[in-house]
Amino acid sequence: MAPLDEIKGPEAHALPDTATLPAELAALYLCMSPAQLADLRKSKRPEGRAGNGPSVIRPVEGGAAGSKDPVLYALGTLREFAKAHPAPSDFDTALTTGLPGWLSAKLPFFAEREPRIKRGKRVLIGGAWDRADPLREQRFVDLAKGRIRFASLTCSEAAASLWADVAGHTAFAERGLALLKSETQAIEASLLATARLAETDPQD
Template identity: 80%
Template sequence: MVHTDEFKGPEADALPDTATVPAELAALYLCMAPAQLADLRKSKRPDGRAGNGASIIKPVEGGAKDPVLYQLGTLRGFAKTHTAPTAFDTALDSGLPGWVSARLPFFAEREPRIKRGRRVLIGGAWDRADPLREKRFADLAKGRIRFTSLTCAEAAASLWADVASHSALAEKGLALLRRETEAIEAALAATAQLAAASNPDAVA
């Protein structure tokens, strides 16, 4: 997490460029897996090409075993120059298989509202177009909220902090189910037509 003294005043809803975050949060900010970020920060990749990842910011005091930290301004610059679809985007675009199997990060309230209940979801942590993403990332870095990995199917069946956000995700799943249902019904109709053409006496 980050030091809360850095975030006071009118800009408290967004982290400053000078803030540093651990690799786990840096990967989340860039919408990639921690292993992918670790590969990008290497000076040399396995194929011999130079790495082009975000610069590593290490603590002023400490040794080689201290956690790797990234400066948020560096991450923002990296994100602006790397706008290709992320692995999360690919999972969302893969249809029903991705909906039920790909695990994506979601922002969630820190504690369940109901005793022994599930945490309440707030939004998709991978959605770079979300106007509230910077604020939510700041809340995450300050420990006010958390993130959890779920499939979209699991998230759609979870509790959410607001109806609009829940509905936006749920509608994507319902649309996928409608398309799958239509495809199955069309296949059944085609099978019936094939059977009728192959054995017209049976239909009569």
């Protein structure tokens, strides 16, 4: 099986099931943390306790106790797992938890390899968790080949960063602007309610 950084020719865009990803990128592909993926490598009994049952997701190389070989996962295995587990990821949840999630939850973003302007300003390409992105798998090829990188940022930090395209930046930033508008309206409504309360029940 060929690692992504060794794929050339037409397969570089087709991403065959036999291509492999290292554990860090495999976890990113599945929209989970490396620790969560490592836990899924462990053999489990049906009731969920550690034991001699089948692994939930098996690497094609590495992962054995004491082994120094890197852990690699077949892309076909990752695709099958993702298809069987379509529930929203922790990253998706962070996007729907309102302003607290927008300000505090770290999400992975694809970013250009080198900053375009002085002082190391990052330029984002898109959300690495966005499984609906038609270019997502191609970006994993670029990531494995070192053409791009990924950065963990809060949504607020990402919205305030530079992006490679205006449409992507606008679509993402509008989520935050809508949250801020809703929060502002709620505060303004509370201020108005307080003023009305003071008018009807003046203090001595």
